Amino acid sequence: MTDATDETGRTGKPAARTAPDVPAVAHVPAAPFAPDRLTARAREIVAAARDLLEESGPAVLTMRTLADRLGIKAPSLYKHFPDKHAVEVELIAQMLEESAAALEAAESRTPGSLEALAEAYRTYALAxxxxxxxxxxxxxxxxxxPAGLEDRAALPLLRACAGDRDLxxxxxxxxxxxxxxxxHGRFPEDADLDAAWKRGLRTLHP
Amino acid sequence: MTDATDETGRTGKPAARTAPDVPAVAHVPAAPFAPDRLTARAREIVAAARDLLEESGPAVLTMRTLADRLGIKAPSLYKHFPDKHAVEVELIAQMLEESAAALEAAESRTPGSLEALAEAYRTYALAxxxxxxxxxxxxxxxxxxPAGLEDRAALPLLRACAGDRDLxxxxxxxxxxxxxxxxHGRFPEDADLDAAWKRGLRTLHP
DNA sequence: CCGTCATGGCTAACAGCGTTAGCTGAATTG
DNA sequence: CAATTCAGCTAACGCTGTTAGCCATGACGG
Incomplete structure (x- = not known):
């Protein structure tokens, strides 16, 4: 469990009195989401990285293939990002942002519905x-x-659970x-996953 | 989702009539577990690989460091395994075997207890x-x-669920x-995970 | 208008990765 | 004793992330 390269952070929040101190309204865009987080060129690079990753998987997401797709050479990428990890961080931020948006959309479509949230989560992940x-x-x-992004991704579910953090x-x-x-294809091929989802959701939220 | 290197298998079993066609007794060692699966030297290599992995993580599990630890040179490893993936497969088999054993032990200690199984699962994984x-x-x-290993690892939980596959x-x-x-440290640092485990298990098995 | 400087490309190179080819000495076997 | 298999070795290949250092372009201040 000692992997060295880690982040510890998770700034304060006064420890939470298990009761719902959760904002009741959705769509408060927690952080202003600075648009100047990245230069235009850096955003192009991230976009290409994402295409590569989604099309062909992580083994193909290489500094050289990424540069190829942009018509430049690999070392030039380091004018825009300190290392490969930094562009992966941007991809992670995109995923967090988009899944948060998907959950918020499901929430505003069907407020309070755990099924709707679960479906949105599953759909986004499998896509x-x-x-x-x-x-x-x-x-x-x-x-x-980006500050607040992690919380924003977690809030819709916490709201649907009426602030019950354990649930x-x-x-x-x-x-x-x-x-x-x-x-990862770990279920048997003939497994009825829809049924397992329903079963889990029903027992978690009777 | 197209990762090329994959396995499809999952040999037959006549499709299962959702009802418990599950063996009622534990500790049937499903497969004879061929001890000649590996030569003695190959087993030494796997043991060294496991030490390396558990001590220092996957980034350090390299054909060269593995060879170093055994006092040989990296290419010599290929006299015993066709490639790195093959030694990883042995590690995966070990994990499956040991976690199956841990679940079976918990089962025979506290038959029918989902909590006991969950605790055994969690303890093994975190260790x-x-x-x-x-x-x-x-x-x-x-x-x-090894044939039957995957099923063996799944059976204790299936038994505790009285054959209800969805559950x-x-x-x-x-x-x-x-x-x-x-x-992966995705929960907030101050999260009470014991409480979340209890909550989940209680609602799944009221 | 001209010098300065930041920007964003480039080539060459390094260490480390998995892996292959081909050699060699020791042990086993017919 | 000869032949063969085993299990090590060195050298090398193509790939990876990454660094150092060079160079053209364009913006900007004097």
Whole structure:
């Protein structure tokens, strides 16, 4: 569990009195989401990286193939990012941002519905499996992410759980576990996953 | 989702009439578990690989460092395994075997207890996080694994769910999700994970 | 208008990765 | 004793992320 390269962060929040101190309204865009986070060229690079990742998987997302796709040479990428990890961080931020948006949309379509949130989560993850795994199968680079993004991604589910953090975490674990096992093909081929989803959601939210 | 290197397998079993056609007794060692699966030297190599992985993580598990630890040169490893993936497959098999054993032990200690199974699962995974991730975050190399091992690892939970496959899958997803998120430090630092585990297990098995 | 400087490309190179080819000495076997 | 297999070795290839250092372009201040 000692992987060295890690982030510890998670700034304060006064420790939370398990009761709902959760904002009741959705769509407060938590952080202003600085648009000058990246230069225009850097955004192009991230876009190309994302195409590459989603099309062909992480093994193909290489500084050289990435540069190729942009018509430049690999070392030039280092004029825009300090290292490969930094462009991966941007991809992780995109995934967080988009899945938060997907959850917020589901919430405003069907307020309070856990099923709607779960469906949105599953749909987004399965539509972007490589991106989902990239963002999910390593420690969160919290200190490098836009402020508030992690919380924003978590809030819709917490709201649907009426502020019950334990239930929200258990539900998140269930949905993440289903998606993760599904993406990696760990269920038997003939497994009825829709039924497993329904079963899990029904027992978690009776 | 097209990762090329994959295994499709999952040999037959006549499709299962959702009802418990599950063996009622534990500890039937499903497959004879051929001890000549590997030569003695190959087993030494796998043991060294495992030490390396568990001590220092996947980035350090390199053909060269592995050879170093054995006092030989990297190319010599290819006299014993066709490639690196083949030694990883052995590590995956070890993880499956050991976690199956841990679940079977918990089952025979406290028959029918989901809590006991979940605790055994969580304890094993957190004791071997790198191994757990290695075995879990890629498609199962089913065709290369000892026959019956995957099923054996799944059976205790299926028994505790009285043969209800949907419930067993939902529960597996929950436990895997909790462990995965915990290993990668995705929960807030101050999160009470014991409470989340209890909450999830209680609602899944009232 | 001209010098200065930042920007964003480039080539060459390094260390480390998985892996292959081909050699060699020791042990086993017919 | 000859032949063969085993298990090590060195050298090398193509790939990876990354660094150093060079050069053209364009913006800007005096």
């Amino acid at each position: 972007h499996p490589h991106l989902y795994c990239l963002a999910t199968e390593r420690p969160l680079p919290r200190t490098l992410l 929200a975490r258990a539900t998140w674990a269930f949905t993440h576990g289903m998606v993760s096992l599904e993406i | 071997h996080p790198h191994l757990y991730c290695l075995a879990t975050e890629r498609p199962l190399p089913r065709t290369l694994l 067993a899958r939902a529960t597996w997803a929950f436990t895997h999700g909790m462990v995965s998120l915990e290993i």
